[in-house]
Amino acid sequence: MSSFDTHQLGRVDYATTFAAMQEFTASRTPDMLDKLWICEHSPVFTQGLAGKAEHVLVPGNIPVVQSNRGGQVTYHGPGQVVAYPLIDLQRAGYYVKEYVYRIEEALIRTLIHFGVTGLRVLGAPGIYVRLNDPFSHARLPAGFDSAQLSLPGHGLAKIAALGIKVSRHCAYHGLALNVAMDLEPYERINPCGYTGLRTVDLSTIGISVSWQDAADVLSAKLQTHLTP
DSSP states (O other): OOOEEEEEEEEEOHHHHHHHHHHHHHHOOTTSOEEEEEEEEOSEEEEOTTOOGGGBOOOTTSOEEEOSSSSSOEEEOTTEEEEEEEEEHHHHTOOHHHHHHHHHHHHHHHHHHTTOOOEEEBTEEEEEEESSOTTOOOOOOTTOBGGGGGSTTOOEEEEEEEEEEEETTEEEEEEEEESSOOOGGGGGBOGGGOTTOEEOOTTTTTOOOOHHHHHHHHHHHHHHHHOO
16 A cells, blocks of 8 residues: 555646645655655756756756756656655655665666666666667666766667755655657756757657556556655
């Protein structure tokens, strides 16, 4: 049985949702259930706490919102499933590193559900796929890490991003899985701070799935893998 109070919010404003997460986290008590919010955002670039302005190249008419999550700049837009687990890590009994691992595992298991092999890259949170064969089960070469993402020819593209904030032992912000998007806005930034990093969605690699179906699978996998 899930310990999450889960809500699908539909398409919601990023800044409003960010404020709601902060408010919930600041006011929650130890006996309150963790929450899982599943949503979609209108086009927006979000910048992490340590985000560098030079990674926002030509935002154009898309707003750039400063947030307090970790990581560099990323993009949210229609056709992307965004998930915000609001979780008491102290009660759950695991630290941030394990929390990130569990989120990534839920994303990997979601991709497996659709026949896609998701890959972790050491030092670069999020999930990646091989552009030439996203269905291959081959592992990355030994020693492959975030430094390789800045080099040409690695053959990877990012399909899911994550960034979190921890306050009073409680985590908020979360993750985003690209399903069927207009990917052009990613060309206006260096995604997650990596120059030239390709970004893909399920549609681009040949998986036709509705936003709702992807959201339902991801929600179920997160509840499974984030439950202590």
